[in-house]
Amino acid sequence: MIVADFTTIPMGTGTSASQYVQAVHELLNQSGIKFIAGPMSTAVEASSFEQLFEVIEEANKKLADMGVQRIVTSIHIDYRLDKDITIESKLGLSK
Amino acid sequence: MIVADFTTIPMGTGTSASQYVQAVHELLNQSGIKFIAGPMSTAVEASSFEQLFEVIEEANKKLADMGVQRIVTSIHIDYRLDKDITIESKLGLSK
Amino acid sequence: MIVADFTTIPMGTGTSASQYVQAVHELLNQSGIKFIAGPMSTAVEASSFEQLFEVIEEANKKLADMGVQRIVTSIHIDYRLDKDITIESKLGLSK
Amino acid sequence: MIVADFTTIPMGTGTSASQYVQAVHELLNQSGIKFIAGPMSTAVEASSFEQLFEVIEEANKKLADMGVQRIVTSIHIDYRLDKDITIESKLGLSK
Numbered sequence: 032m033i034v035a036d037f038t039t040i041p042m043g044t045g046t047s048a049s050q051y052v053q054a055v056h057e058l059l060n061q062s063g064i065k066f067i068a069g070p071m072s073t074a075v076e077a078s079s080f081e082q083l084f085e086v087i088e089e090a091n092k093k094l095a096d097m098g099v100q101r102i103v104t105s106i107h108i109d110y111r112l113d114k115d116i117t118i119e120s121k122l123g124l125s126k
Numbered sequence: 127m128i129v130a131d132f133t134t135i136p137m138g139t140g141t142s143a144s145q146y147v148q149a150v151h152e153l154l155n156q157s158g159i160k161f162i163a164g165p166m167s168t169a170v171e172a173s174s175f176e177q178l179f180e181v182i183e184e185a186n187k188k189l190a191d192m193g194v195q196r197i198v199t200s201i202h203i204d205y206r207l208d209k210d211i212t213i214e215s216k217l218g219l220s221k
Numbered sequence: 222m223i224v225a226d227f228t229t230i231p232m233g234t235g236t237s238a239s240q241y242v243q244a245v246h247e248l249l250n251q252s253g254i255k256f257i258a259g260p261m262s263t264a265v266e267a268s269s270f271e272q273l274f275e276v277i278e279e280a281n282k283k284l285a286d287m288g289v290q291r292i293v294t295s296i297h298i299d300y301r302l303d304k305d306i307t308i309e310s311k312l313g314l315s316k
Numbered sequence: 317m318i319v320a321d322f323t324t325i326p327m328g329t330g331t332s333a334s335q336y337v338q339a340v341h342e343l344l345n346q347s348g349i350k351f352i353a354g355p356m357s358t359a360v361e362a363s364s365f366e367q368l369f370e371v372i373e374e375a376n377k378k379l380a381d382m383g384v385q386r387i388v389t390s391i392h393i394d395y396r397l398d399k400d401i402t403i404e405s406k407l408g409l410s411k
Contacts, residue, residue, distance in 0.1 A: 036166040038202070043303070043331035046208050046386040049218070069164040070216035071131035071202050080281065084274035091270065091300050100303040101331040105390055106296040107133070107166050107200060110281050113141050113233070113290040121165035123144070138236035138398070141291040175376065179369035186365065186395050195398040196236040200295055201391040205376050208328070208385040226356035228392070236398050239408070259354040260406035261321035261392050297323070297356050297390060303331050311355035313334070 034116050035083050035108040036072040039090050042101040054097060055090045062086055067118055072105070076118045083108065129211050130178050130203040131167040134185050137196040149192060150185045157181055162213055167200070171213045178203065224306050225273050225298040226262040229280050232291040244287060245280045252276055257308055262295070266308045273298065319401050320368050320393040321357040324375050327386040339382060340375045347371055352403055357390070361403045368393065 041051050055073065059066045064086055065076040077083035087104060094102050109116060136146050150168065154161045159181055160171040172178035182199060189197050204211060231241050245263065249256045254276055255266040267273035277294060284292050299306060326336050340358065344351045349371055350361040362368035372389060379387050394401060 034165055036164070040325055040327065040388055042325065042327065042333070043329075044327075046206065046328035048327070067165065068217065069131070069167075070129055070162065070169045070213045071204065072164075072167070074165045080274070080278040084270070084278070088270040088274070091298075095300075095302055101299070101301045103325055103388075104296070104298040104300065105202060106294070106298070108281075108294040108296070109166065109291070110285075110294065111141065111291045112285055118165045122163065135230055135232065135293055137230065137232065137238070138234075139232075141233035143232070175369070175373040179365070179373070183365040183369070186393075190395075190397055196394070196396045198230055198293075199391070199393040199395065201389070201393070203376075203389040203391070204386070205380075205389065206386045207380055224355055226354070236396065257355065258407065259321070259357075260319055260352065260359045260403045261394065262354075262357070264355045295392060299356065301331065308355045312353065 032115055032117055033077045033080065033083055033108060033110050034074065034118055034121055035077065035106060036074040037087055037104060037106040038072040039094055040103040041094055041099040042103060044099055051094050051097065054093050058089055058093050059086060065118060074118055127210055127212055128172045128175065128178055128203060128205050129169065129213055129216055130172065130201060131169040132182055132199060132201040133167040134189055135198040136189055136194040137198060139194055146189050146192065149188050153184055153188050154181060160213060169213055222305055222307055223267045223270065223273055223298060223300050224264065224308055224311055225267065225296060226264040227277055227294060227296040228262040229284055230293040231284055231289040232293060234289055241284050241287065244283050248279055248283050249276060255308060264308055317400055317402055318362045318365065318368055318393060318395050319359065319403055319406055320362065320391060321359040322372055322389060322391040323357040324379055325388040326379055326384040327388060329384055336379050336382065339378050343374055343378050344371060350403060359403055
């Protein structure tokens with residue numbers, strides 16, 4: 032299991048990004064991927080790199096569809112082979 | 127008000143970072159800065175760049191005190207001049 | 222064209238990461254993707270999200286093959302729809 | 317010695333950021349800090365956290381002076397206690 036977080040920053044639009052954040056969350060809800068929204072980024076729990084990268088690409092394409100002409104995406108991925116990780120385990124909510 | 131998130135990644139230690147994450151959270155608690163722990167990073171709300179950078183430097187020094195010989199810190203800062211932002215407002219918890 | 226940079230941080234190994242950086246650069250060389258190594262990250266120029274994500278996944282798998290048990294990857298992607306971008310254009314080397 | 321890289325992303329302006337990148341480079345030139353411009357970020361070599369954070373705050377203030385109403389800054393810091401690091405050493409240009 033891979034835990035990651037990402038944020039898609041729209042450029043060339045106004046200072047507010049809330050409509051784009053909301054659109055990405057809707058997309059994540061539809062995709063069925065487990066995620067948790069934070070103040071600076073959205074954390075996701077993916078079964079593979081493919082699943083993670085698919086939602087990130089879809090988020091970019093979604094913003095492009097909404098008219099954003101430049102998108103900077105920042106991603107951090109935690110890929111751990113020695114033990115299973117989940118959003119919950121990384122939040123210290125489970126043992 | 128500045129909202130930011132950061133993570134301090136220890137290198138040259140074991141694969142587990144939980145003791146270091148815990149130490150940073152204790153330090154943030156003592157500093158009185160408002161923060162929220164996420165699965166991939168810790169978000170903080172700072173009244174100035176100085177306050178933000180002070181806790182990040184302290185977090186690095188804390189890990190060094192614990193024996194970590196190399197620390198990679200990743201930071202994202204949201205500095206907004208057109209309106210007040212807080213952790214809560216960025217989570218959509220207030221209007 | 223997408224320009225991005227990324228870094229793969231090994232955890233649970235020694236403080237030195239040079240052998241892993243070198244392995245990732247070899248992999249990029251073999252893949253034929255255009256890249257430029259910087260002091261903190263490696264910038265790549267990709268024709269699609271797929272191509273970008275493929276090399277990042279391969280880099281992770283390479284490090285895992287070398288015995289790294291935990292890998293934190295940090296990525297920034299510049300996806301621009303209003304004009305073509307390249308590593309060179311972003312370095313200001315061409316107009 | 318600390319090596320870091322950072323990028324300041326303007327929001328609420330046009331899609332082009334070149335004038336802002338140029339302004340930050342001028343500021344770095346004036347500050348005397350050693351830096352190298354990359355396609356996705358600017359790497360700096362700082363003698364202390366204070367020096368690093370000072371230029372990053374100045375870069376934010378510079379963009380604000382130029383009228384940018386929201387700035388997202390992304391930073392990576394390599395803080396190494398077991399050996400001296402420089403931009404050159406991290407580029408593999410010296411031993």
